Amino acid sequence: MRPHVGASLSRRRFLSLSAGGAAAGAAALSGCALQVSNGAGGGAGETITMMVKADDITPELVQQALKDTGITIKRVDWDITKLIAMLTSGNPPDLVRAVGATDAAYFAARDVMEELDPYFAKSSVLKVEDLDPVNDLWRYDGRTQGKGPRYGMAKDFSQDSMFWYNTAAFDKKGVDYPSETEPITFEEWLENAQRLVQRSKGQTTVSGGSYNGLLRLTLMATMTASAGGSLFNDDFSRVDFTTPEARKALTWYMDYCNLKVGPSPIQPDPNGWDGPTYQAGRLAMSNAGYWMGGMIGTDKKLAQVSRLAPAPVFAGGPRISACQGGTGLWMPRKARNKDAAWRIFEWYFGEAPAKARASGGWGIPTLKSLRPLMPAQEDYQKRTLKAQQNELKHFSVVSLTPYITGDAFESLFNQVAPAGMKGEISVDTLAGRLNSVINEQLKRGKEQVG
Known part of the structure; x- marks a missing residue:
């Protein structure tokens, strides 16, 4: 084999x-x-x-x-x-x-x-x-x-599709807290992010939310799975962003980038990642899993207002919570x-x-x-652990292709997608361009593995 x-x-x-x-x-x-x-x-x-x-x-x-x-x-x-x-x-x-x-x-x-x-x-x-x-x-x-x-x-x-949120930011804007056990939809997440943004004199002072995954490859593959499909064909030798499920994931991510509610490849976080921004109270929601609790726990005030929520779902789609x-x-x-x-x-x-x-x-x-x-000594640790233990029931492996590295996919995606993120081309045009450049690389990868 x-x-x-x-x-x-x-x-x-x-x-x-x-x-x-x-x-x-x-x-x-x-x-x-x-x-x-x-x-x-x-x-x-x-x-x-x-x-x-x-x-x-x-x-x-x-x-x-x-x-x-x-x-x-x-x-x-x-x-x-x-x-x-x-x-x-x-x-x-x-x-x-x-x-x-x-x-x-x-x-x-x-x-x-x-x-x-x-x-x-x-x-x-x-x-x-x-x-x-x-x-x-x-x-x-x-x-x-x-x-x-x-x-x-x-x-x-x-489970890296989960997200942390700051209740103080929700309170300030009068937005209801997401459940710590039942997933909200991606659509609701984005609506919340729009409501949570705080701007002053044309500058964003608090971003509504960050949702970029660890890499674009894992983000797109897990979101497509959440829509009920697969980013890859049966033998993992091709991607297809034009399937209804992959297109739904791609459309959502382009909307997220275009709305500028949080960091993205066209609006990078100056800190390079969510941690310091969330710690500073300048990010209402952060798409980071349980691991970021290690950093949050070092600041007791932040820990008291932080909650860990399940991975979002697409309306009608399966509940997927991958690593x-x-x-x-x-x-x-x-x-x-x-x-x-x-x-x-x-x-x-x-x-x-x-x-x-x-x-x-x-x-x-x-x-x-x-x-x-x-850790389960403090109340906030008990609450986080309860949310995480509930989420473990929904873990699944989302299989990826052996024919391209995560970084190679990232660089190709980031070459082509900014035009879509800025709304300069349609999602369908973008899907075609992504298929073209990524499948060329996958074809070479498959030939080289033999």
């Missing part, structure tokens, strides 16, 4: 797939952080290399790993160009960070990832029955993400020190670091047994 690359893997094959090469790949693979390992033995006394970001494995954690496992971690900065060079030279890191939603199928289709099912089967730390369903983002059967062998695991996650990230780690097929790498994998995902992450409120733990560690 899985296309075989093995020793014939070439730099061109990787780089040509990422629409703009290494630079395009870098942003795509940036989300949350992971670890990598490089060595040649099986456990204590060994050294592994982890290709991760600095905050994925701090110097303190490296010391703790040595103390807890006897294994030395050598951290290498995550870099797509360097990763491709290491993979193609046959000397990869032992563990690599990636974003489960957008990267797992991409790398699995290129046959560079180790299948981890045999390791899970023998592990006393990471048991398959304890894995949260979000870890299915790291499965790929050669056709569909979410099925087949496991190639990695998420370190924590959120658009699921950052974690994978083990290259040609890693030199797989046993030691697996031991660090177990430690990172199931022992001290996992417990610390779970209790911090920056994400939902990906082992069900760690959920009791999620």
